[in-house]
Every structure is written in structure tokens, then in C-alpha cells.
Amino acid sequence: MRNTYPSILILVIIGQSLFAQSLPYPIVDTGVTTFYDDVSIITKPKEGNAFFGQDANYTGNQASYNNNGNGTITDNITGLMWAKDMGEKMTYEQAFTKAEQSRLGGYSDWRVPTIKELYSLIQFTGQLKRGNAHKLYINTEYFNQPLGDTSKGEREIDAQTWSATQYVGSTMRKSKTVFGVNFIDGRIKGYPKFNRRKKEDNKLYVRLVRGNTSYGKNEFINNNNGTISDKATGLMWQQADDGQARNWEDALAYAESADIAGYTDWRLPNAKELQSIVDYTRSPQTSKSPAIDALFSTTSINYPDGSKGHYPFFWSSTTHLDGRNPFASAAYIAFGEGLGKMHDKVMDVHGAGCQRSDPKTGKPANYPQYHGPQGDIRYVYNYVRLVRTIKPTNND
Secondary structure (H helix, E strand, C coil), X not given: CCCCHHHXXXXXXXXXXXXXXXXXXXXXXXXXXXXXXXXXXXXXXXXXXCCCCCHHHCXXXXXXXXXXXCCEEEXXXXXXXXXXXXXXXXXHXXXXXXXXXXXXXXCCCCECCCHHHHHCCCCCCCEEECCEEEECCCCCCCCCCCCCCHHHCCCCCCCCEEEEEXXXXXXXXXXXXEEEEECCCCEEXXXXXXXXXXXXXXXXXXXXXXXXXXXXXXXXXXXXXXXXXXXXXXXXXXXXXXXXXXXHHHHHHHHHCCCEXXXXXXXXXXXXXXXXXXXXXXCCCCCCCCCECCCCECCCECCCCCCCCECCEEEEEEECCCCCCCCCEEEEEECCXXXXXXXXXXXXXXXXXXXXXXXXXXXXXXXXXXECCCCEEECCCEXXXXXXXXXXXXXX
């Protein structure tokens, strides 16, 4: 008898691809195909075994680009067109002037990308070694990505990219802040518009974008069964987290064993899926809420100083290749403030909606800890919000 399984698999993949292309906000996959435990690369874990359910166990919309030969790159998944080059660093205001005046490729509708548009380009196959770029977090076959100029005293990671998305709160010493992506170290952070040390406006790179103005805009539906569907991305979400903080291994296990609203195909979201539900118009400072739509319910936590009414970090399934042991950390999204400790004071240093990473495990008594120049807080025991893909053939 003829084996029909390969043909069926191809049809399923084609069907999923066509479904993604029909969505206004398709999430581009992280590109991760390697498997990790807490400290090392491992062989592919089997279902039911430890560390099953991580990023590489699930394949999403694979990145696909066209070089148009005129300084522009088309993203075939998102429908966005990008500038291949970024030019020189500039202030936030200058970035908008550049977009308004650009006629790149013969087009006059260029704009500064939102943080969700910009984050669509990130690939978690990148790696940082001892603060230096080993492999960038963007596809360098299509995009030119400069490094920080070490001859001017910059670090290689000082090559951040502006988004158009301003933080609705403030960071550090009440600084007006804009979210950006660092494609050298694989993070979203809030960057002050004004550099207090240099006493001048901060300058970052900008990569212009055009097309698909619906990208990054969620279309949430309350299914009234403990789940929220996003018609824009084709993803269904757990409406309320379960109130438990876990290390990364336990977060994966919880996701794989979940049975919610009659569905058993829940998973821990990858970093890009999780970032898609951040609501950058909300923050603990301004709306007294986490940075997520009010349809969702989020456990509140106390800060290390004992103050109440704050919100946790949420694990992703994505290993973040950075640090002394590059395999030992996983990415999270801060739906509460992006805390750090500076001048012996815990404060919001990167904004609600930032993406950083935590060690995957550690002794609870040893945390929180503070790390790096902004004293980024490390909890290790973070929270979980599950996701599943809405099947186009089902009544989801």
C-alpha cells in the first residue's frame, strides 16, 4: 500500500501557511531548532519527558523574505516591507523626520515601526558571548545590522533600534522612554529619550517600514470558558494565569499537562507569541494594571520591598543565548514593570512590556538577585500564561 503520510503532512503545512497569510497579524517563528535543558544542549526530548514543549518542539510561520533589489526587503509572512539599511544613529524625533522624507524604493509612505512590527524581525538563533556579538538576532542575509562603534568607546551591543512605541510610564529617574529592540543581544528594553550622562538627546538606529498597517493590532474575543481568542494572530490564550510561580522546567511541564476548556494542546508560548499580547497603552504606573488587555486576569505580587499591587514576569519557551553559560537562561516578558536596582533603589528601568531573560532554575532562597549595569532583577520563579494555535479546520 502506498504511504500517504508525507503527502498529508505537506497538505497540512500548506494549509497552515495559507491560514497564516490570511491573518492580519501572523507571528513569525523564532527560528529555534536546537533543544536545551537547564544548562546544555540536549537531544530532542520525547513527549512526556523533561523539557518537552520548549520552543523547538513547535514549528510556527518560518521567516521568508524577498530582496527587492532597491534597498527594500519584503517580509512574505507579515506583509511588511523594510529598509535594508539603517544609516547613522539619530534622535527619536529625527527618526520620524527621516521616515516622512524618505522616498526609498520609490515609496513615500515609510514610517517608524511600532515595537510589535520591529520585534517581528527578531530571531532567537542569535548569541552573545562575553558582551560581544557572536551571531546576530536578525537575518543578516537580508538586513544590514551595524554593531556599536568600539573605537568611540561604545560596546558592540550599543546598536539599539528605535520603535515608534513610547512607554506610557517612565523609567529610572522619571525619564521619558521609548521601547526599542537590540538585535545584538536579543532584548526589548525601554530607552530614555534624553541621555542624562551626555546631557543630550539619545541616539539609536531606525529601520523604516511600510505596508500592512494592521500588523500588531490584536482582535481579542472572550470565549467565556476561561480562554481568549485573538482573531488577528490565530492564537488562543489562557485567560487567567494559575497564580503559581515556577522555574522553566516546571513551566514547560505545567503547559504540556494542561486541560483547559476541553483543549489539551496547550503549550508554553515562545517569546514572540507572548510579546504579541502585550498592551503598550497600559502599565502599572498609568492604568494601575499589567500591560495586557483588561480581558485577561493577572496575579498581583509584592515587590522585594514588600509593596503590593505589582505584576510578575511570564516565562516563554525560548532559550536566550547569553551569559556565562549561554544555555542556562530563557526569555520572559515583563507585564509588570521591568525592574532593576540602581543607587540601592528598586525601580522600573526598562518598562512594562520589555523582554529580558532569567536563569532557568536556582534555589528560591537565593532570589531575587540583581544583575548588570541597570541591576536587572532576577526572579527565576516566574509565571505562566498558556497558548494554543486555533486550528482552521476546527470550530475554534
